[in-house]
Amino acid sequence: MFQSFEVTARPEQGPPRLAALREQMVQEGLDGFLIPRADAHQGEYVAARDERLAWLTGFTGSAGFCAALRDVAGVFIDGRYRTQVKAQVAADFTPVPWPEVCLSAWLKQQLPNGGKIGFDPWLHAAGQISGTLSDLEGSGIELVRCENLVDRIWADQPAPPMNPVxxxxxxxxxxxxxxxxxxxxxxxxxxxxxxxxxxxxxxxxxxxxxxxxxxxxxxxxxxxxxxxxxxxxxxxxxxxxxxxxxxxxxxxxxxxxxxxxxxxxxxxxxxxxxxxxxxxxxxxxxxxxxxxxxxxxxxLPKACKNAAEIAGSAEAHLRDAVAVIETLCWLDQQAPGSVTETQVVTRLEENRRKDNALQDISFDTIAGTGPNGAIMHYRVTEETDSRLEKGHILVLDSGGQYLDGTTDITRTIAIDDVGTEEKTCFTRVLKGMIAMSMLRWPAGLAGRDIECVARVPLWSAGQDFNHGVGHGVGAYLSVHEGPQRLSKVSHVPLQPGMILSNEPGYYREGAFGIRIENLVVVEDAPLLPGGDAERAMLNWRTLTYVPIDRRLIMADMLTTDERDWLNAYHRDVAEKIRPRLGHDAQLWLDAATAPI
Known part of the structure; x- marks a missing residue:
């Protein structure tokens, strides 16, 4: 375990591969071919054999697709990846903002006289194809089932995985x-x-x-x-x-x-x-x-965790917190400029491995310092590995796959003295995270009905972020799990037992990034003193217990309720995690959880 099987490509490899693909298109009488980031199972994550999009274009994001035509190749990416894609694809590929620009509209613009677009019917969902066909009606553009043309030209394509169950x-x-x-x-x-x-x-x-x-x-x-x-x-x-x-x-x-x-x-x-x-x-x-x-x-049954799954997830988070806190303690002991992103990733994964219940990390650890933090799904490479310099803020997003639960946590960390602007933006993100954590809402509401609660403090300053507020999380399963989400497009009612992330953020391209993430579980809300039972209500119980960096908080921006929530959260962190820590980390935690 603890290895990545991802296929990657350098930007300069894209043009010759695209040319080879176009030769196959000509042979088949096609005007284009669709390359999704998908496999036959249509899950979010794919094995190395199915990393066709990354192999062809160089883009390694977890969502998107390429529409390769004879004279243009559009790489469709959502808001999370618009900075990342610029660094990963050659000029032969054109980034297309998606879903703002949908495939059918783009095809009609590129092929005003019609054409034939090939696709592998194993790699596209039925609903996706039917919707695209409906949108293309009358355009003269056909979708043609065919074998996978990328597989034809990928000489060293990995074999299908055959690992034991x-x-x-x-x-x-x-x-x-x-x-x-x-x-x-x-x-x-x-x-x-x-x-x-x-x-x-x-x-x-x-x-x-x-x-x-x-x-x-x-x-x-x-x-x-x-x-x-x-x-x-x-x-x-x-x-x-x-x-x-x-x-x-x-x-x-x-x-x-x-x-x-x-x-x-x-x-x-x-x-x-x-x-x-x-x-x-x-x-x-x-x-x-x-x-x-x-x-x-x-x-839906999978999303609504039973008592054993919730208890296991809660315990996994407590052990996971030890690894994160020990890493944060170590990081604060290092002089600014002496540590790289790779060293942070390595140290955190080593600390997680000390738990015998750990089976793997739950995704590639994100450790982005300074401008790299503004790349939402940044992954450090040899070429991008940067030092954590004085004045930087580090976005550290990571998780573990334990036998009893799946974790996912993000903390944004100050590297010595940080500017007022960074602190102000961080505090707005924190206010949004606290607002969501404190929320009570009527049963029957979906993620789209409440996700704006976490955005309001940023909106008040004319700011926002281009990802959902939260995603579902499995119980020793996928770290991204549907159908529930805290998203503008999620219509699935939230129900007790669902585990989601609560992770507002803010990203300033070329400067810094901020994200704060806890996992939370939906519960039936208790009746408030003096309240009545007119309507069933739900609330969150927090599963993640790691301090939030007090050095980045503008205390005078917090309301009394927000300050009380934060101080109570830090008291809980100290109570639950301190006995599990070594001496140095205990002293670090005492300072990190001191009241504001």
Whole structure:
């Protein structure tokens, strides 16, 4: 473990690869080809074999795609990556702001006389293709299914991952796989569905209480599943992965070869439930009229953690806090200019490894100092590795995959004396994070209904940030987990047991970045003194316990309630974490959690 399997490309490698791709397009009679950052399972994270977008363009972000035409190649990226993409792609590729500019509008502008655009039907979701086709109607532009043209020219493309699967203990899962299968099968019967096709790896892992390592930092294995309304599951996965879990899977699960998947899908009697947002177009083609879009049956049950999963996640966060605090203590002992970003990353990962329950980090650690902190998903390389100089602020975003839970925490750290402007912006971000932490809201609201609470202090100063306020988090599963989000586009009602991040930020390109992140779990809100039970309310319980850098706080900008929240939070940090620390870190924590 503790290794990255990511494929990367230098900007100068992009133009010859793009030229080779265009030769294939000409041979196929195509005017363009779509290269998504996706695999056949449509999850957020992909194995090295499926890093086609990075291999072709050099762009390594976790979302986006390329539309390569014969004379232009657009790289579509959202607000998180508009600084990053400039440094990663050659001039032959044109960054396109997405979703502000959608694919269909761009294609119509580039191909006013129509054309044929090829796509690999394994790598595009059915809902995505149907939406694009609808938008292209009357334009003369066709979407053409074809084999993957990037795979044709990628001579040293890595092999598919074949790592062993292991059972996930019931003490951490909190519910047996047989119970999960039974209650989800009952949901299918109530909906009148004969079966559900499941393609998301984390859904399959959750349903069957198994974990894998086919994708870096994510404990999942590649495969497909069909859940039948009668309570049986067909699991399509390479046999060599499953040698150690055959007894664990039991008689309810039939193991089948991956090559049998499409034939099995085509043989299903409808209606068959799928998630159109994630099921590959080729699966929709096989189902035909039998398909109905009812969502991934595992998504919501997986998101609403049970008591064992919440307890495990809470304990994992306490142990994780030790690693982070020991690292922050060490960092404060170093003279400005004597430490690099890489050294911070290495020290933090070494401290996490001291916990035997750690299986891996949960994503590539982000340690961006000074201008690098303004790159939201920055990852240090040999070329960009920078020293933490006096006056810098460091954005340190990291997490761990523990047997009992997944962590994700960001702290922004002052390197000696920091300017007033940086402190003012930091305090606005902190005010937004505290506002979200303190929020009580009526049951039934979704992330889009409340996410603005964390932005208001920045809005008051004409500032904002180009990422969501928070994402869902798994229980020893993916660090980014749906369907819940604190986002302008999330319509999924928040429910007790959901774990999300609370992470407002602010980024000034070329200068500095700021982000403060805690993980929080949704709970039923207690009745307030003197209140009534007119409406069910929800609130957050914080899981993350690491100090927030007091040196960056403009105390006179905080209200009394905000100051009280911060001081109470720091008291909790000291109470929960101090007994777990070494002597030096205890002394550091005492100072870091002193009241404001």
């Amino acid at each position: 292991k059972a996930h203990p019931i003490e951490f899962a909190g519910e047996g796989a047989d119970s999960k299968i039974a209650r989800l099968a009952e949901d299918l019967r109530r909906a009148g569905h004969k079966a559900a096709v499941i393609t998301l790896p984390d859904s399959i892992m959750w349903l069957l209480n198994i974990r894998g390592s086919d994708i870096a930092y994510n404990p999942v294995a590649h495969g497909f599943a069909i859940l039948h309304a009668g309570g049986q599951v067909d699991l399509f996965m390479a046999a060599e992965k499953l040698a150690g879990v055959r007894d664990h899977l039991g008689s309810q699960v039939t193991l089948r070869a991956v090559g049998d998947f499409l034939d099995a899908v085509a043989a299903l009697a409808g209606p068959v439930q799928v998630d159109a947002a994630s099921v590959p177009q080729i699966v929709a083609d096989a189902l035909g009229d039998a398909m109905t879009d009812g969502g991934d049956p595992c998504a």
